[in-house]
Amino acid sequence: MTSINDNFLSVLQFYATAPYPCSYLPERMARSQVATPSYLIDSPVYGELVQAGFRRSGAFTYRPHCDHCHACVPVRIVTTEFEANRTQRRIRRKHAALVSNILDLQYSAEHYALYLRYQAARHAGGGMDQDSREQYRHFLLQSNVDSRLVEFREDGELRMVSIVDELQDGLSSVYTFFDPDAAGASFGTYNILWQIERCRALGLPYLYLGYWIAQSRKMAYKTNFQPIEGLLNNCWQLLPKI
8 A cells, every 4th residue: 555644644543443244254253453543634635545546434534454365455436538338328318307406415304215215225234224323424424524415406306415525635435425326327337427527617637436446346336447556566557447
């Protein structure tokens, strides 16, 4: 992993968690390296951490730190060079009626209801489909960095909600949930296309998408957005098309 600037080492502490079951690769154990204290991790500091492969969940900032596995690869889309393929252009046209609204982080009962529907349909039994309002707030609405909530509506009806962080060199996609019952929809792909265009509008060269795991089908969609870079051998480098 990329080393952290000494200036940050002087104010932050890093510790490794105990092993826990991996969410993506069955029968493997995972560990994370956690950056603390959270109140010192503002937008500039977090931007440096993201460049070194960290992500956040609420105020919890971490990166993979497994003993014998390096399957999790931090990835970012090079927005200045991205060109949508035929499928992505079709999806963009299909969802052209979606209207985005960029908001500060705030609780909405309508958003929370959509979140529970999404979790029940896409991640049933994973625990998050039973999240309380407080758990929802801690997961998505607690942030010490420059974050935005983006809602997408079609004819006034809420279809999708996305949380994004604004960094010095790009946007970081935190979490997205959407209407799981919309037949034939491709909201997830459309959302990434929207975030790429948002980066371009802000003059930001990268869209950070978290981690990609070659062996995980859940992660396969990320390499459909080219060119995409991965943090490999302490250096951001282009990933080959798959």
